[in-house]
Amino acid sequence: xxxxxxxxxxxxxxxxxxxxxxxSGLTLIFSMMGVLNFAHASxxxxxxxxxxxxxxxxxxxxxxILAPIIAGGLGALxxxxxxxxxxxxxxxxxxxxxxGLAFIIEETIQMIWGKLxxxxxxxxxxxxxxxxxxxxxYPAYKAFMxxxxxxxxxxxxxxxxxxRAGLIIQASLTHPHMVGMLGHNVPRVxxxxxxxxxxxxxxxxxxxxxxxxxxxxxxxxxxxxLFVVVVVGGLGSLWGAFVASLLIGLLQTFAIASDxxxxxxxxxxxxxxxxxxxYDVWTVTIAxxxxxxxxxxxxxxxVFRPTGLFGTRxx
Amino acid sequence: xxxQMPKKLFGLAAAGLVAGAGYLALPQKSEAQSGTIxxxxxxxxxxxxxxxxxxxxxxxxxxxxxxxxxxxxxxxKLEIVPxxxxxxxxxxxxxxxxxxxxxxxxxTQGNGTAFAIAISEFVTKYNExxxxxxxxxxxxxxxxxxxxxxxxxYWHFRWDAxxxxxxxxxxxxxxxxxxxxxxxxxxxxxxxxxxVRDLALKMxxxxxxxxEVVGNxxxxxxxxxxxxxxIAKIKASGADSIITGNWGSDxxxxxxxxxxxxxxxxxxxxYAGGTGGPTAIKQANxxxxxYAVGEGFANIDHKASQDFEKGxxxxxxxxxxxxxGVNQMRMLAEAINKTKSEDPKKIAAALEGMKFEVFNxxxxxxxxxxxxxxxxxxxxxxxxxxxxxxxxxxxxxxxWSVAGKVDPKDTNVPTTxxxxxxx
Numbered sequence: 001x002x003x004x005x006x007x008x009x010x011x012x013x014x015x016x017x018x019x020x021x022x023x024s025g026l027t028l029i030f031s032m033m034g035v036l037n038f039a040h041a042s043x044x045x046x047x048x049x050x051x052x053x054x055x056x057x058x059x060x061x062x063x064x065i066l067a068p069i070i071a072g073g074l075g076a077l078x079x080x081x082x083x084x085x086x087x088x089x090x091x092x093x094x095x096x097x098x099x100g101l102a103f104i105i106e107e108t109i110q111m112i113w114g115k116l117x118x119x120x121x122x123x124x125x126x127x128x129x130x131x132x133x134x135x136x137x138y139p140a141y142k143a144f145m146x147x148x149x150x151x152x153x154x155x156x157x158x159x160x161x162x163x164r165a166g167l168i169i170q171a172s173l174t175h176p177h178m179v180g181m182l183g184h185n186v187p188r189v190x191x192x193x194x195x196x197x198x199x200x201x202x203x204x205x206x207x208x209x210x211x212x213x214x215x216x217x218x219x220x221x222x223x224x225x226l227f228v229v230v231v232v233g234g235l236g237s238l239w240g241a242f243v244a245s246l247l248i249g250l251l252q253t254f255a256i257a258s259d260x261x262x263x264x265x266x267x268x269x270x271x272x273x274x275x276x277x278x279y280d281v282w283t284v285t286i287a288x289x290x291x292x293x294x295x296x297x298x299x300x301x302x303v304f305r306p307t308g309l310f311g312t313r314x315x
Numbered sequence: 316x317x318x319q320m321p322k323k324l325f326g327l328a329a330a331g332l333v334a335g336a337g338y339l340a341l342p343q344k345s346e347a348q349s350g351t352i353x354x355x356x357x358x359x360x361x362x363x364x365x366x367x368x369x370x371x372x373x374x375x376x377x378x379x380x381x382x383x384x385x386x387x388x389x390x391x392k393l394e395i396v397p398x399x400x401x402x403x404x405x406x407x408x409x410x411x412x413x414x415x416x417x418x419x420x421x422x423t424q425g426n427g428t429a430f431a432i433a434i435s436e437f438v439t440k441y442n443e444x445x446x447x448x449x450x451x452x453x454x455x456x457x458x459x460x461x462x463x464x465x466x467x468x469y470w471h472f473r474w475d476a477x478x479x480x481x482x483x484x485x486x487x488x489x490x491x492x493x494x495x496x497x498x499x500x501x502x503x504x505x506x507x508x509x510x511v512r513d514l515a516l517k518m519x520x521x522x523x524x525x526x527e528v529v530g531n532x533x534x535x536x537x538x539x540x541x542x543x544x545x546i547a548k549i550k551a552s553g554a555d556s557i558i559t560g561n562w563g564s565d566x567x568x569x570x571x572x573x574x575x576x577x578x579x580x581x582x583x584x585x586y587a588g589g590t591g592g593p594t595a596i597k598q599a600n601x602x603x604x605x606y607a608v609g610e611g612f613a614n615i616d617h618k619a620s621q622d623f624e625k626g627x628x629x630x631x632x633x634x635x636x637x638x639x640g641v642n643q644m645r646m647l648a649e650a651i652n653k654t655k656s657e658d659p660k661k662i663a664a665a666l667e668g669m670k671f672e673v674f675n676x677x678x679x680x681x682x683x684x685x686x687x688x689x690x691x692x693x694x695x696x697x698x699x700x701x702x703x704x705x706x707x708x709x710x711x712x713x714x715w716s717v718a719g720k721v722d723p724k725d726t727n728v729p730t731t732x733x734x735x736x737x738x
Contacts, residue, residue, distance in 0.1 A: 004551040007576075011543045115361035116369055117564070129577060136550055137577035142543075212540035213564065217362045221538065256534075256544040257551075287548075288504060291535050 003134040008257045009250070010133075014142055016249025017149035021204035022222070023229040023241040024156060025197030031173045031236035032193050033083070035091050038098040040201055041223035042105035047071050047202025048209030048218065049113055052120035060123035060210070067206040072199025079194035084187060102219065110216045117215035145207050152203065153242070160238070169193055173236075228298045234311020243309060248294045255290030351394040352387075352657055354379075354453075354647075355414035357407060357424045357434070360399035363537040364563040366590035367426060371456075371640070372397055373631040375423070378644045381623065388651035393644070395423075402426070402537065404433045411437060415450055420659050423643070425456025425475070426563070428507040435462060435471040442470055442737070449737075451659035453647065455640050458585075459507050460728075463685040467732035470659075472666055472681060474639040474646075474688045478507065478560070480726035481608045482514040484692045485558065485583050486522045488606070488719045495581060497529045499554035501545060503565055504533035511560030511585070529554050537565060542572035549578060556581040567591030574599030582606065587697065588636065588715065593708035596697050602713075603698035611638030611675035612695045612715040613706035620675050624706060634708060641674040642688065646681070660737070679723070685732035692726055694719040 026040045047067050055063035078101065086097045121127075122141045129137035160166035171179045172189045180186045209218075229248055233240030263282045272278035301308060356375060358368040375395045383392045396419060398410035407430040411422055424434055434452055442449045454462065454473040458481065463473055476484070489495060500515050502508030512531060519526050529552040532545060539545075546569075549557065557580055561569055566586055573580075574595060582605040587596065596605045613624045613634055624635055635641070650665035651657060668683035679690040695715040700707050707714040 001551065004547055007547040007550075008544060011541075011547065015541070110361070115365050117363075117366060129575075132577075135577070136547065137575065139575045142575075213363070213568065215363065215365075218540075221540070253544045257548050259530075288533055291538065 003136060004257055006133050007136050007138070008253045010138060010142075010146075012250035012253035013246060014146050014149075014249070015253060016246035017146060017153070018204050018208050019225065019229050019249055020242050020245035021149055021152060022201045022226055023233070023245055024153075024238055025200040026226055027230050027233065027236055027238060027241045028173075028193055029197045030230065032190055033087070033094060035094045035098070036227065036230070037197075038095065038223075039101035039105060040098075040197070041219040041226055042102045043071050043075060043198040043201040044205040044208075044222060045109060045216070045219040046074075046105055047205030048120065048214045049109055049118070049205075050202065051206030051209050052113075052118050052214055055120070055123070055210075060126075064203065064206045068199040068202040071202030071205075072195040075198025076191050076195030079191045083194070084191075102223075106216060106219060113216070115216055117213050120209045120214040122210050141211055145211060148207060149204070152200070156200075156238075165192075225294055228294045232294075232297055232301045232308055234308025237308065237310040237312070240308055240310030248297070251293055251297070252290055255293055256287050258286040261285045351392045352389075352421070352651065353394045353396050353417075353419045354421045354423055355398055355411070355417075355419045356395050357398045357400050357410050357414065357422060357430075358426050359402040360397060362402055364402050364426060367563045367636075368399075370590055370633050370636055371425065373633050374627070374635060374637050374640055375644070377627045377631055378637075378641050381626070382644060382648050388648040389655060389657065391657075393648065400424070400430060402430075404430055407433055408437050415441070420448070420450045420657075421453065421647070421662075422450060423453040423455060425454060425637075428457045428459035428462070428510075429505060431457030431462060432459070432466060432506075435466065435468045438470045439468045449659045449663075451663050453643055455637055455643050457507075459510055461506075461510075463687040464731045467685050467730070467734060469686070469734055469736050470663060472643075472663075472686045472688075474643040476608075476610060476690065476692055476726060477687060477728075478510045478514055479728045480692065481585055482511065482518050483726045483728060484608045484694060484721040485606075486515075486518040487721055487725055488608075488694045489519075489523055489526075489583070495523075495526060495556045497552070497554045497556070498526050499530040499532070499549050499552055499557045499580075500528060501530070501532040501534065501549070501557060501559050501561070501569070503536040503561055505536050508533060508536070508560055511558070515558045534565075537563065539565065539568065542569045543576065545569070546572045546576045546578050549573075549580070550576065554580055556583060558583045560585045562586040563589055564591065567595050570595035570599055570601070570605070573601075580604070584608075588612075588634075588695075588708070591709075593697060593711050593713065597709075597711040597713050601697075603696045605697045606718065607695055607697070607715070608692060609638070609695065610642075610673070610690050610692055611635075612693060612717060613708075614695075614704040614715055615675045615693065615717060617676045621705060623674075628706075634706065638674040639688070639690075642671060642679060642690070645674075646671050682730075684734065685730040686734075687730065689723045689727060691723060692721040693717050694721070 022044050026037060029037045050067035050070055051063045054066050083094060083097060086093045126141045126144055128140050130140040130143040131138050168184055169189055172186050176186045229241060229244045233244030261283050272282050356372055358371060359365055360368045379393045379395055387393055398414055400407040400410050411434055424431060431454055438450050438452045452471050454471060456475045458475050458477045460477045460479045462471060463477060500512050502512045566584060566589060584607050587605050587607045627635055646669055650662045654661040654665050666681055669681045671679045673679040673690050677691040679688055681688050696718045697715055698713055700712060700714040701716050704714055704716060
């Protein structure tokens, strides 16, 4: 049992940290523009494919450095020449713009790399087991992913709270006009934030792509859960995104580890007939409903705490 | 005021999603060609299961090339036309309709029982309403017993052994494996996976009541990218063996996660041979511990099929996943030659009850009562290539070797089909 709990915690925290890398960018961009970026998960996918391509040419380390830089640069350009123009026409136009962008990125990726999964592998120098918990090996690459994402998290917090650039970003998010009056170029700050946000998503993609599966539907698989994280954490709150990411990561992982069902809970005192709807409800395990638990959480949060766990404004 | 906007936006976004999906549903172009007999291949060619759909397409292209080189059917060439169903039931019907609108009257599909049932029902209804324009459905891999039992159709023919037959073969093999004591069941959460689970529970109880079932898991189909949490649970259960019906990326990723965690158990599988499976088994170093049930394997000692395998690998760089696909297409060609007609109605009548020398050798028969093909089955295990065996998989240096053969009489499960034949 202890083995299962330790391994599940490690798996859950890892999944949560990956979610956070993506959700942090999304929530920053939301704070800035007041619009959810529908294409955010697409930058995660783009990061994975760029990571794959660069690792083919130049190796893994250049891949995880260059892929986010390229994707982030692309994000900044899209903000500068796309979103900024659309911004004049209001939020609806902006939202539709990011929505269309998601399709364009997906189709482009399919055109370049095809519809099949690409063979993006864990680099050989990280392909061993880092340590053993009781009898279960923990792969070095996953340990690397965990440490890497924690390092980025710390770096991000440092950037936003301890540097001059971070202070200007924070001020621009809440009081853009005042910051502009003080002589800072606010649109440029917005462009940098958009670039940074997409770069964070691309880092997650470049790192996770090697461990999981890199294919052209990975954005669609991850997109919805990202919105759950941002809403549960509170739109625009970085700490909220952090807590919600870990919460959802652990929730999903522990749900899978659990075999509880209504019939087990009630001690088998009553068993409905097989084949009836009641039987299904009675015997479905938490592991089976695991994938919908985050959405249940989303609904509950919206009903009982519309601002999200750490948010200060209505969603 | 500013922050109320997104509420409206969500509505708009939903409308956009619908519009977007509509755009994606635009049919692909395929040109009608005279002088060929076209067969629509309706399977996933994008998304997580595209690896399987793509390899299957290559299999069929080569199978048809071989038939065409020998003169085709009725003097015409056979041609396979791909349609991407995106692993989605609605899209499947859209694509079948598209194929029919294109003038194609032979449909083949295999991946996903839910889609197979949808096609079978659609084709049956279509044929009732359009006499003289019948369409026939050749099923090479959707194995839910229901298709040849409660929901059997005269227009549906299945060349793959159904779940019940495969489980009968696995449990027959397990009879002599006294080292197997604790079994874990992990399957995909839809009709097929649930069927595998139920049959495993039932047949283990009958044939190996001493085996303890220590886990029984269903997970979402084609949505899991990391099976590590499931592997942790399997490990905690103390299982020494796993039975799984997982296919496509779900079996490859399951074994990959087992490799990462160092889980050493026996895998009794339906489809470990699919794309990515062999590579994962090699990585996990599970020599001779992963078994697959099937109607044929590359290393079966049978010259004609090994020559065929060599040709396929040289041309498309993939192995033959579907020996049953060869049986299916060769029997189709034979039915067309025999009736001197491309009319699906006559083809169906000729296929019913047809006896046939199967691809890997031995006698097969398309059972007339339910249109289920009866054939010899094999259990194969995967490990370092044994001396004298010609084929490895995915350049691993490991290959399949036959661990047991099951005769058709041992998988001759009864049917409840009441076939409704056209007058």
